[in-house]
Each structure stands twice: as structure tokens, then as C-alpha cells.
Amino acid sequence: MTLHVYDHVTRSRRQFEPIHPGKVGMYVCGMTVQDKPHVGHMFAFVACDMVRRYLEYLGYEVTHIQNFTDIDDKIIAKATEEGIDFREVADRNIALYHEYAEVLNIQPAHEYPLVTGYIPEIIAFIDGLIAKDHAYASGGDVYFRVRSYDDYGFLSGRHVDDMRSGVRVEVGEKKDDPLDFALWKTAGDDEPGWESPWGRGRPGWHIECSVMSTKILGNHFDFHGGGRDLLFPHHENECAQSCCGTGEKFVNYWLHNGLLYLGDKKMSKSDGNFFAMGDVLAKFSPEVIRFYLLNAHFRSQIDYSEERLRASEAALDRLKRGAARLHEMLASTVDPVPEGLVSEPGEILAKAIRKHNRRFFAAMDDDFNSAGALGALFSLVRDLNQYYSAAGAAVLDAGILRDAWEFYAKGVDILGLLQGGLEALAGVGKNEIPAEILQLALDRDAARARKDWAAADSLRDEIQTKGFRVEDGPSGTQVHPS
Ligand SMILES: [Zn+2]
Numbered sequence: 001m002t003l004h005v006y007d008h009v010t011r012s013r014r015q016f017e018p019i020h021p022g023k024v025g026m027y028v029c030g031m032t033v034q035d036k037p038h039v040g041h042m043f044a045f046v047a048c049d050m051v052r053r054y055l056e057y058l059g060y061e062v063t064h065i066q067n068f069t070d071i072d073d074k075i076i077a078k079a080t081e082e083g084i085d086f087r088e089v090a091d092r093n094i095a096l097y098h099e100y101a102e103v104l105n106i107q108p109a110h111e112y113p114l115v116t117g118y119i120p121e122i123i124a125f126i127d128g129l130i131a132k133d134h135a136y137a138s139g140g141d142v143y144f145r146v147r148s149y150d151d152y153g154f155l156s157g158r159h160v161d162d163m164r165s166g167v168r169v170e171v172g173e174k175k176d177d178p179l180d181f182a183l184w185k186t187a188g189d190d191e192p193g194w195e196s197p198w199g200r201g202r203p204g205w206h207i208e209c210s211v212m213s214t215k216i217l218g219n220h221f222d223f224h225g226g227g228r229d230l231l232f233p234h235h236e237n238e239c240a241q242s243c244c245g246t247g248e249k250f251v252n253y254w255l256h257n258g259l260l261y262l263g264d265k266k267m268s269k270s271d272g273n274f275f276a277m278g279d280v281l282a283k284f285s286p287e288v289i290r291f292y293l294l295n296a297h298f299r300s301q302i303d304y305s306e307e308r309l310r311a312s313e314a315a316l317d318r319l320k321r322g323a324a325r326l327h328e329m330l331a332s333t334v335d336p337v338p339e340g341l342v343s344e345p346g347e348i349l350a351k352a353i354r355k356h357n358r359r360f361f362a363a364m365d366d367d368f369n370s371a372g373a374l375g376a377l378f379s380l381v382r383d384l385n386q387y388y389s390a391a392g393a394a395v396l397d398a399g400i401l402r403d404a405w406e407f408y409a410k411g412v413d414i415l416g417l418l419q420g421g422l423e424a425l426a427g428v429g430k431n432e433i434p435a436e437i438l439q440l441a442l443d444r445d446a447a448r449a450r451k452d453w454a455a456a457d458s459l460r461d462e463i464q465t466k467g468f469r470v471e472d473g474p475s476g477t478q479v480h481p482s
Helices: 039-057 073-082 086-103 119-131 160-166 205-217 228-246 277-281 286-294 306-332 344-365 370-391 398-415 422-426 435-449 453-465
Strands: 004-007 012-015 023-028 061-066 135-138 141-144 181-186 201-203 221-227 251-257 260-262 468-473 476-481
Touching: 004 251, 023 039, 023 205, 039 061, 039 086, 039 221, 039 251, 039 260, 039 277, 039 286, 039 398, 061 205, 073 086, 086 277, 119 135, 119 141, 119 181, 119 201, 119 205, 119 228, 141 228, 181 205, 181 228, 201 205, 205 221, 205 228, 221 228, 228 251, 277 286, 286 306, 286 370, 306 370, 306 398, 306 435, 344 370, 344 398, 370 398, 398 435, 435 453, 435 468, 435 476, 453 468, 453 476
Parallel strands: 023 061, 023 221, 221 251
Antiparallel strands: 004 012, 135 141, 141 181, 181 201, 468 476
């Protein structure tokens, strides 16, 4: 199977095709930083990180851009309430985001554009929309003319004529049509603002993402992420602005993660229905939280409860113990093994590893189904336990156990499950041979298999430099403490 991703146009999964061979552009709607991140926010970023890791594993060079909305009515309200500059509010919450992202093992984006860093570009983009009659200025504001874009509603599957009833016009808005939305809003004298052809003001929310994504990634790019609650109107509006502004296609695949529910309501700061990340981290390790968030398909809804987090803690522990035991087993299979001799339980295990490996990648290829992939890792743990009880002390199967280890390590890495990757998985310190050294031995075997003697020699030297003795056994590289 090859990677298939859900496509909003055909409403089905279709084979992933990058716009530029070997490269992927991914824009993720980041936080509006009026307050501390909660678990619901971080879910979107963990999901996109998992997607990015898998794309990178497949060999794509991913450019990951994630913005921060650092100017907005709520940020201004917060700053006014505290009597400080809006930048202070934004900066302290951005710093918190980075802190949480790091412990949740989310790889840093390549760039974190800020709205306040893109004001001239935003003004120029709005100007372009006005020139094409997709937008109009009205009393210091600028609005996008929704009915000027025929495809409006395609992303969320709505029709413009059905939208009228739900639309609210705020006091002071001077729109030609209630459906139209603000691109630029006039700012009061005591509010932060920038000079523009339409007077002093600030950007509306949706325009920033159209401008920053296309400026950095190009007009047409591969992936756009964000929570399902952003689908309408935010992403629908982004599509309208971008397609009308650039005259080109905008995004190929939308990564809308499901929402985190608390009771029967979505986790939301504005409703007061949320768990702040800091409070959850005081009770559960970031590894457990990440595992919990990935143990469902990212597009599905997740119900948040401490009970479920505790279950995740136990499950992750099972996975870790399975790995530590495998590592111990590997460390004890250092004696030369007669070539071709494999125990019967070993044969069964070898077959199981191949099956779980296929299952893991079939799940990831199926629209990044991390829950299915985790299921394959747990099946490996179960089959390893069966192997240990059947094989007893007669360990002949170093090669097979290495295959199991390699699959384990790859799975953990792709899902970003453990901060320390392999080393953490092995519980290094308790064992004679560190996981890092075992990995070098595996790499050396792979180099030898492809007859890359230079690489094999340099890997041998590397292992020796790190204080271990290398021998060539019939089942591959053997490492001993020197
Ligand atoms: Zn956005």
C-alpha cells in the first residue's frame, strides 16, 4: 500500500501525491495566544507532528510552518484587564507553547510567523483582493465579498444560500451582505493598530493564514492542519481569500483533527470547559499524554478523562516493559549461533514480526492511523511474551530478536512516543549494552548486507571508540563490553 490521505474534494481517501517530488509543504494553524495552552490545543500539534514524522520517514523533506495569532480582540482584552502591553500577553503564552511542545516531543516548526510581522504583506494582499473586486472597503473596515467566489462552501460542504440564517452582523459592521467577513478592522485610538490605505486598523483573523502560508510555502501547497472547529468559517474563508487572491489552487490535503471532549462539550477556553496543559502535566507524564492523544485516529473525537489517561499510562508501561525485556534478551544473545539454526518459537516470532510490521505501515498509510499502528506494536509485545515463555533459556534467535527490536524502534520513532527514542525504550543503564550501540551494530549489519564495506568499517570503529568490542558472528555483528 502507499500513503492515502483524506481529500475534502472527493470526500474520500486518495493516494498522496506531492506537488513537488520529494517535498512537502505543511501549514498548521497555531494558537491565538491570549491564554495558556490547554490539552485540546496541543492535540492538533501532536497530530500534525505525527503526520510530519511519518512523511519524513517516507523520505519527504517537510517544511512545517506554524503561526501564532499575536494580535486579536481577546489578546487586547486580556492586556487591558492586566494593564500591560498586548505583546507581553502574547510573548508569555508563546513561551509556554514552546515549553509544552518540547516535552510532548513535538518537533519544532521550521518557522513560526507572527501576524504582527506580516502587516505590510497582509495589506498588500487585501489590496489585491479589492482590485479584483473580491473585497471592498467600508467605513475603515474591509470585507471579503463571499458571493464573488463561486466555490465558497466547498470545504465545509455548505451552500451559501443555507448560511444566511446563522449569520450575525455585529454592531458597527457595514457589510453589503451579512455573509461577508472582515479582512481589516478599524482600530480605536487606544487600541493597537497599523496605518493602512483604509485608515488605522488591524487584520481580521482569517487573512493572516492565507498570507503567511502562501508567502512562505508558495500559493499552492500540500498540507494544512488545524482543529475541526477551524473548518468553518476559518479554513473556508482562507480558501476563498487565497484562491481569489492568487488565482491558483490553495491546499491539497486538509488535516482536521477531531476535537477533545470533556463531558458532552468540546474542550474550549471560552466556555471555561478545559484542562490547562500545566495542570494535566502535574498528574501525568508528557509521554502518557502524547500516547493518549495518538491512540485514536486523529480525525476522530477524543473523550477526555483521567480514567482514560490512567489506562494509557498502564498501556504505555506495558510497551516500555516489553521493550526493556527485549533489550535484555538481545544483550544476552551474544554467543556465536550456528548459521541457519533458528528455534521453532523463533520461526513463529519471525512470521509475527513481518505481519505486525505490515499492519503498522498499512495503518499509517491509511490516512495516518496512529491508533492502528499502536495496535501493531502491542501485538508485537504480546507475541514476544509468548516467545519468551516458549523459548525458555535457549536463545538462538539473535537475528529475529534484532528484527523485533528494529521494528519496535522504528514504530516508537515514527509516532514520537518516547523523548529519548531507542535509549529510553531500552531502559539503558540496567543493561550491559546500550541501545545506541545495538543500533550501530544493526546499521553495520545493514551496511554489510549491501556490501558497503567502508560504512561497515566506520561503524565498527565507532562502536569500538565508544568502548565495545566487535566480533563477526554468523547471525551478524556481535558486541561485547571490552
Ligand atoms: Zn489559521
